[in-house]
Amino acid sequence: MSIAEDFGRAPTSACPACAVVPAAERIAAMRAARDGKIILSLPGAEDALSISTIETALQAVPGVRSARVNLTLKRASVETSPEVTALALVTALAAIGQEAHELDPGLLSSTETDRQGRELLMRVGVAFFSMMNVMLLSVAVWSGAEDATRDMFHWISAAIALPTVIFCGQPFFKSAWASLRQGKLGMDVPISLALILASSISVYETWHSGHHAYFDAAVMLAFFLLIGRYLDHRTRAVARSAAEELAALEVPRAIVLEDGVEAERPIAMVAVGDFVLVRPGARMPVDGIVTHGASEIDRSLLTGESLPVPAHPGTVVCAGEVNLTGPLTVRVTAAGKDSSLHRMADLVAVAEGAKTRYTSLADRASRLYSPLVHILSFSAFGYWMWVTGGDVRYAINISAAVLIITCPCALGLAVPAVITSASGKLFRKGLLIKHGTALERLAEVDTVVFDKTGTLTLGRPESQALDAHPTEVLTIAAALAAGSSHPLARALADGVRAKGIAPATVEDILEVPGHGIEGHWQGKRVRLGRADWCGAAPLAATATYLSLGGQSHAFAFTDRPRPGAAEAVTALQAAGLTVELLSGDTEAPVRELAQRLGIANWRAGVLPAEKAARVAELSSLGHKVLMVGDGLNDTAALAAAHVSISPATALDAARTASDIVLLGQDIAPIADALRIGKQSARRMVENFLISGGYNVIAVPLALVGAATPLAAALAMSLSSITVSLNAMRLK
């Protein structure tokens, strides 16, 4: 079966970060893209109205040649003249209230997948056409056409079926040949053998005016197996294109200072020793040392710490950290392939290779099945040769009938049908399955390990216990906070606004990067910011401080749990799973969250390597671990776990390392994912049993030589249909 094989074959190509490596290729692609085509992601596009407003708005931008919205993919492709930037288009759409993001066309390599899908579908169409026409003639033969009429019908069937088998069988012939050359007996070998044997036997029989021809069986076989193959392909294509879109959202560019002039460049073209400007709110594109400016940086994605760290000339920064308050100039010490972000991505690629050692149910079934079918068919041939005293024609007829009947129509559909149905269900709940065997692995999970910052929490602070402060203090704090884009300041301003308190009038507001905000209120100097700068004693928790006329006030913050976090944890514990919390953050916030969500096993201050070690320890104790995390510090653990989930807001490397991506904010669907995973594993086993059951009835018939083409056709179509219907029962 191809699912697991195909996934296993290209573990690295699933890693978007690795696609960055051939720099020249990518730059060429980006340049070509800039000249002609800009692709925008439109998460808000919903209906007919948005299509026309978006297209009209885009066409109104000067320089745009044409714009077309694809509502299925929620994308717009815009043909422009070279001078039009994506930013202009995004701004134009923002003006009509449509959210839009630029996508990096270099990472959207869906055309090749599209072509394969179209080819498969084409073959399905041809097989369907032939099946219908051959069946028409076969029914006539079964219902009693005799002699010359029967021979004519057989010849017409041959004329339709042979080209069909040659054209539609190609995917199977190719992969059977490939597996034979590696000395393996894959699922496609008996399939190809059955197709070829059935066709050639039938031609021989027709030539000698025989009673039975298996042309209908051959094309039907091709039809059902191609459907399975197509479903399989489509599941992967959908997951891949969505994963590619997530990766393409981060257009990798850096602002390089050349003799003091800012120039935007692809990250691949940034060299060691360059000076890179990082604006507040932007992510560090490279590793380096700060040479200029003062700010605070958020390291939570790399280490899990929820407190921002001050940055000033001399501070070492790593790619992936977020600059918070002031602009920073960074001297590059490592870029592209050498940056810490990429080294982490490489680690992930290695760990992913280890993960593909998992043998899927389909693989196990085919390992059992292929030799068995061949042995059955050959022994039937040998037995009938012996019984009939060397009647080759009869013996080959029987062994072909055995091959056709046992041919894994239902087996080929058993897994793809379930995966298609389950991943469709999960996608509607906001979960994207990236890996074909993820569902089976989810079904085996007994321990769930969560990361804290950004996974169980939103990674966004929320002001706490504001009522403890006098209203006057709050109004001043809100006024100062409104002047900054620092996350703590914004959270404070939002918190005060939510209480319905209007900010006071504070004059001369000035942001001091790396320290805080300063202003004058009623002639007195007021400051909001770091403890030492405001002359306050620092608290143990995340806090910001207000100094007001010699007095200081501390505002504490908590990281708000993700919506659905409590439900998810409760549901998982109710399902009998062990839940653990491993965080790189300090003890106080971790303990608080663990108590709030009812998680008894928690650890704080865990280093990235320790996380992976803990996951490995659990695995060695025989537990199957589901790891849920978002940061770079989680990637090793994500890759080491039996199965892993990361939110869409996670870093590229973390998303790549995980098998399932959570698209929405709400984390509750994780519990659903486990339930659906268990159900679909059960459906897969049931499907194998169903198709096995049909074989148990039909194979003895074939072995004694009682299987007519009618019986073969019935067994094949009935088992395929039952298996598909069983897959649809998933709830």
Added chain:
Amino acid sequence: MEILAILIPVSLFLGGIGLAAFFWAMRTRQFDDPKGDASRILTKEWDDRPRP
């Protein structure tokens, strides 16, 4: 039974038309954006005159 000489070619021909239509639809990418195409008929654009 002579009717078969007409009926069989007719059934093959009709099936062939269906197959050709399917090929055409695949080649011209009619299935690329089913949701968008379903919505586009509702827009008011080109209601008064056909698209040039």
